[in-house]
Amino acid sequence: MEEDQETIPTSPTQASASSSSSYMLLLRVMSKRRTWVCIFVTVYGILLTCSWNFLESILSWYKSHSQPSSSSSFSSSGWPALYASVLLGAVFGMLSMVAALAVMVPATLVTWITIIVLLTFFGKPKRDLVVEGRTITKEIVGFLLKILLKEGNVVAAVCAVLGYFALVRRNNEGDLMNT
Numbered sequence: 481m482e483e484d485q486e487t488i489p490t491s492p493t494q495a496s497a498s499s500s501s502s503y504m505l506l507l508r509v510m511s512k513r514r515t516w517v518c519i520f521v522t523v524y525g526i527l528l529t530c531s532w533n534f535l536e537s538i539l540s541w542y543k544s545h546s547q548p549s550s551s552s553s554f555s556s557s558g559w560p561a562l563y564a565s566v567l568l569g570a571v572f573g574m575l576s577m578v579a580a581l582a583v584m585v586p587a588t589l590v591t592w593i594t595i596i597v598l599l600t601f602f603g604k605p606k607r608d609l610v611v612e613g614r615t616i617t618k619e620i621v622g623f624l625l626k627i628l629l630k631e632g633n634v635v636a637a638v639c640a641v642l643g644y645f646a647l648v649r650r651n652n653e654g655d656l657m658n659t
Contacts, residue, residue, distance in 0.1 A: 520582050527578055531571050538567045542647060558648060565644035573636025577628055584624055592620060 509515055542564040596613055604612065 561647040568643040569636040569640025572639040576635040577632035
């Protein structure tokens with residue numbers, strides 16, 4: 481009878497060889513573009529699923545507060561549509577920022593590496609290169625965060641305005657059908 485036995489390293493060199501081979505396998509897998517695409521699609525799918533549930537809860541809240549049967553001035557004033565549209569805009573703004581961040585990180589790394597390599601080719605000493613690298617990293621990250629926030633806010637504002645008009649139009653069409 482043969483049993484499947486796990487090989488147990490008997491010396492430190494065997495242990496380091498097995499850990500280095502698993503490390504090399506991990507590096508090989510993570511260096512593939514397909515792996516990063518799968519990670520991106522999985523994370524974005526999870527975000528869309530969570531946000532979809534949140535969007536459904538926002539719309540159900542809006543439906544319950546914009547019913548013509550409620551006699552409060554809150555529901556007839558248009559405030560529920562405003563609140564719901566701002567929340568919808570915030571959700572879509574956050575999703576756009578996450579998607580932009582996922583694209584921005586690899587592009588930033590390529591830019592940073594290119595700048596460091598160019599500085600090295602121009603003969604910068606190692607100490608100056610480290611200082612310049614830190615400064616460049618701070619500048620690139622700051623610049624990208626400003627762009628990311630600006631783009632996310634633009635998407636959020638556009639989605640909020642479009643959402644408001646869509647909700648008000650839908651509410652007005654519902655009022656016309658009830659009369």
